[in-house]
Amino acid sequence: MSKEPITVYQPDNTLKNGYFQTFREIYQEIIENKWLIYQLFKRDFSTIYKQSFIGILWVIIIPVINVGLFSMLGHSGIFNVGKISAPYPIYAILGISMWQLFSSGLIACGNALSSAGDMLIRIKFSKKSLVIASVGRSVVTFLVQILLIALLLIVYKFVPAQTVILFPLIILPILIFTLGIGLITAILNSIVRDTGNILSVILMLGMYATPVLYAKPTTGLLAQITAYNPMYYFICSGRDLALTGHLTEPNGFIISSVLALFIFIWGLIIFHLTETRITERV
Amino acid sequence: MSYAIEFNEVWKKYRKGEKVNSLRDAIPKLFSRKESELELESKEFWALKNVSFNIEKGDVVGIMGPNGAGKSTILKLLSKIMNPNKGSMKINGRLAALIEVTAGFHPDLTGRENVYLNGTILGMRKKEIDGKFDEIVEFSGVGEFIDTPVKRYSSGMFSRLGFSVAAHMDPDILLVDEILSVGDIAFQAKCAGKIRELLNSGATVLLVSHQLNMIQSLCKRAILLQNGEVVKDGKVEDVFPYYQNIVYKKNEDDLKHKLSAIDGRVRIDKKSMMEITHVGISNGRSAKIEVEDPIEFQIDYEAKDALDNPIFTLEIIRADGILCCSSSTKEEGINTGTLEGKGSVKINIGKTLLAPGIYMAKISVWDKEMMHPYIVHNRDVFRIEYGNKQTEGLFLVKADWSLNKE
Numbered sequence: 001m002s003k004e005p006i007t008v009y010q011p012d013n014t015l016k017n018g019y020f021q022t023f024r025e026i027y028q029e030i031i032e033n034k035w036l037i038y039q040l041f042k043r044d045f046s047t048i049y050k051q052s053f054i055g056i057l058w059v060i061i062i063p064v065i066n067v068g069l070f071s072m073l074g075h076s077g078i079f080n081v082g083k084i085s086a087p088y089p090i091y092a093i094l095g096i097s098m099w100q101l102f103s104s105g106l107i108a109c110g111n112a113l114s115s116a117g118d119m120l121i122r123i124k125f126s127k128k129s130l131v132i133a134s135v136g137r138s139v140v141t142f143l144v145q146i147l148l149i150a151l152l153l154i155v156y157k158f159v160p161a162q163t164v165i166l167f168p169l170i171i172l173p174i175l176i177f178t179l180g181i182g183l184i185t186a187i188l189n190s191i192v193r194d195t196g197n198i199l200s201v202i203l204m205l206g207m208y209a210t211p212v213l214y215a216k217p218t219t220g221l222l223a224q225i226t227a228y229n230p231m232y233y234f235i236c237s238g239r240d241l242a243l244t245g246h247l248t249e250p251n252g253f254i255i256s257s258v259l260a261l262f263i264f265i266w267g268l269i270i271f272h273l274t275e276t277r278i279t280e281r282v
Numbered sequence: 283m284s285y286a287i288e289f290n291e292v293w294k295k296y297r298k299g300e301k302v303n304s305l306r307d308a309i310p311k312l313f314s315r316k317e318s319e320l321e322l323e324s325k326e327f328w329a330l331k332n333v334s335f336n337i338e339k340g341d342v343v344g345i346m347g348p349n350g351a352g353k354s355t356i357l358k359l360l361s362k363i364m365n366p367n368k369g370s371m372k373i374n375g376r377l378a379a380l381i382e383v384t385a386g387f388h389p390d391l392t393g394r395e396n397v398y399l400n401g402t403i404l405g406m407r408k409k410e411i412d413g414k415f416d417e418i419v420e421f422s423g424v425g426e427f428i429d430t431p432v433k434r435y436s437s438g439m440f441s442r443l444g445f446s447v448a449a450h451m452d453p454d455i456l457l458v459d460e461i462l463s464v465g466d467i468a469f470q471a472k473c474a475g476k477i478r479e480l481l482n483s484g485a486t487v488l489l490v491s492h493q494l495n496m497i498q499s500l501c502k503r504a505i506l507l508q509n510g511e512v513v514k515d516g517k518v519e520d521v522f523p524y525y526q527n528i529v530y531k532k533n534e535d536d537l538k539h540k541l542s543a544i545d546g547r548v549r550i551d552k553k554s555m556m557e558i559t560h561v562g563i564s565n566g567r568s569a570k571i572e573v574e575d576p577i578e579f580q581i582d583y584e585a586k587d588a589l590d591n592p593i594f595t596l597e598i599i600r601a602d603g604i605l606c607c608s609s610s611t612k613e614e615g616i617n618t619g620t621l622e623g624k625g626s627v628k629i630n631i632g633k634t635l636l637a638p639g640i641y642m643a644k645i646s647v648w649d650k651e652m653m654h655p656y657i658v659h660n661r662d663v664f665r666i667e668y669g670n671k672q673t674e675g676l677f678l679v680k681a682d683w684s685l686n687k688e
Contacts, residue, residue: 035402035407036402036403039402046390047391051390118385119386119403122382123361123386123404124362124363125404279364
């Protein structure tokens with residue numbers, strides 16, 4: 001027989017615990033559920049590609065089509081790409097891969113609780129694991145797209161900076177940022193289903209407002225928005241690591257990373273404090 | 283003595299209807315600290331009111347009660363899906379719930395993948411599942427289909443696999459909710475065997491069931507709930523009469539309610555020619571009748587017109603609508619002659635040996651050809667009781683057993 005400890009349940013007292021206690025609970029929960037997170041990730045991943053012929057190749061096809069479209073628009077003068085440091089396809093795919101890590105991760109987080117359905121109110125398990133596992137697919141997508149980038153570098157005979165090996169590390173700040181916002185949207189979406197739709201509108205606008213497919217604008221409203229956009233700093237720094245080896249926005253990157261960490265911690269706390277109440281209200 | 287489960291003055295409330303009315307209510311509610319207050323807002327009600335009990339390690343306890351008594355709420359609290367509003371619970375050991383055993387399944391994954399997924403969700407470690415995998419598959423009887431997506435499983439295979447995963451958690455405390463209705467008789471027997479095996483290894487079992495004979499055969503102790511409160515807690519045979527009382531009362535109310543609804547539907551052509559003013563059952567003693575008592579009906583009638591040789595019929599109908607027995611003046615060859623004005627009819631049906639339960643007496647008066655009823659009277663309900671013995675079936679038998687050994 002197992003040696004499980006005595007568990008005591010009282011009225012929801014999570015709100016009365018101190019920060020230290022809350023952090024410890026959150027940390028333990030995540031550590032204990034590593035395997036659950038992996039299982040849930042595997043479930044998400046394999047169910048998506050199970051009945052698909054092309055499977056994971058979609059991850060490459062979609063950004064290639066996107067970039068092709070924007071190259072065409074650029075060539076015909078409809079759309080001004082701006083001053084960039086590499087062939088456009090390389091520049092754009094780098095941007096898209098990082099943007100998608102954020103946007104598809106955020107959408108998956110937002111749906112993590114509301115799509116779990118029955119499971120939430122029928123079984124007790126770690127709900128944070130569900131949200132954390134939901135970003136797994138975006139991470140795999142991103143890793144596969146790195147291969148696409150490598151292929152493009154070869155095709156265009158473009159020599160990247162030596163710091164290109166650090167490029168995959170850009171996952172960390174982006175993921176922390178995504179999870180922070182994602183944990184909160186997951187909760188919101190399970191109370192108000194409109195959150196999902198609002199989120200996709202915001203992400204669509206965000207994609208065009210962020211220099212993903214074009215260079216940083218220097219004037220106008222867009223330039224002002226960009227200055228306060230953490231995703232710009234992540235994407236810009238990621239691109240710098242891969243292409244030039246020289247960070248153009250080091251301060252912005254650091255501030256954005258610290259901000260991301262704060263949002264992540266707050267997201268975890270808000271989620272932790274509200275998750276049981278959510279399951280009673282689903 | 284340490285307990286496996288302790289419930290200390292647990293209160294839990296639910297809300298009827300939609301959970302929140304608007305966003306403005308919803309978000310502050312998430313953070314409100316007032317949840318534990320013992321006040322009911324509009325539309326809220328108590329699912330559990332001050333419930334306390336302790337269960338010793340290794341005990342098998344049945345939880346009984348009519349629908350809506352709070353049985354599932356107790357299981358949900360124990361399996362940690364919800365928190366109580368007030369009071370505290372203590373659970374000593376690993377707990378497995380044979381409730382909603384397939385809730386964690388994903389239809390697109392194969393049986394094998396689902397065993398791992400569901401096992402992990404239920405709190406098993408990888409090594410544990412690896413070690414028990416063959417046993418789980420063997421127990422479920424899914425066999426060669428283990429690598430087929432579960433969406434192609436029959437519903438029986440589906441729930442058998444779910445049950446099998448949950449049953450192999452080696453829990454210290456097992457919660458069972460009507461689970462043995464899964465699968466065919468052979469599988470049910472297997473499940474009962476598994477539960478006994480867990481019992482022998484010292485596990486504590488909490489059993490929620492409407493099947494009284496199951497509680498009787500497995501449990502020593504029972505807790506009876508009604509409207510969220512513990513009505514009786516003790517030995518199964520002591521709790522039983524209380525449970526029967528509640529169930530009978532409920533059946534009786536249901537039946538009366540149903541009858542009052544039916545009343546208007548009976549089409550009577552020659553209405554108001556005959557009226558039944560009163561029906562007395564067994565000398566008007568309360569409508570409770572001991573199983574051994576003879577039953578007698580007295581019908582007071584008033585014929586408004588001269589009726590030529592009307593036929594009286596009596597039918598006894600069980601609460602679930604089964605016609606148990608009937609009798610009529612026609613079959614008995616009784617000529618009632620011409621009736622006019624007030625009078626009364628007595629029917630003595632003697633000892634019926636009807637099994638304990640709720641019955642309805644349906645009395646009708648027909649014209650002499652038995653083509654049209656003058657009146658159908660079915661408002662009288664009576665109850666047959668039989669100490670605290672539990673009997674199944676329609677009627678009792680005076681069985682005489684003899685055993686011969688060669």
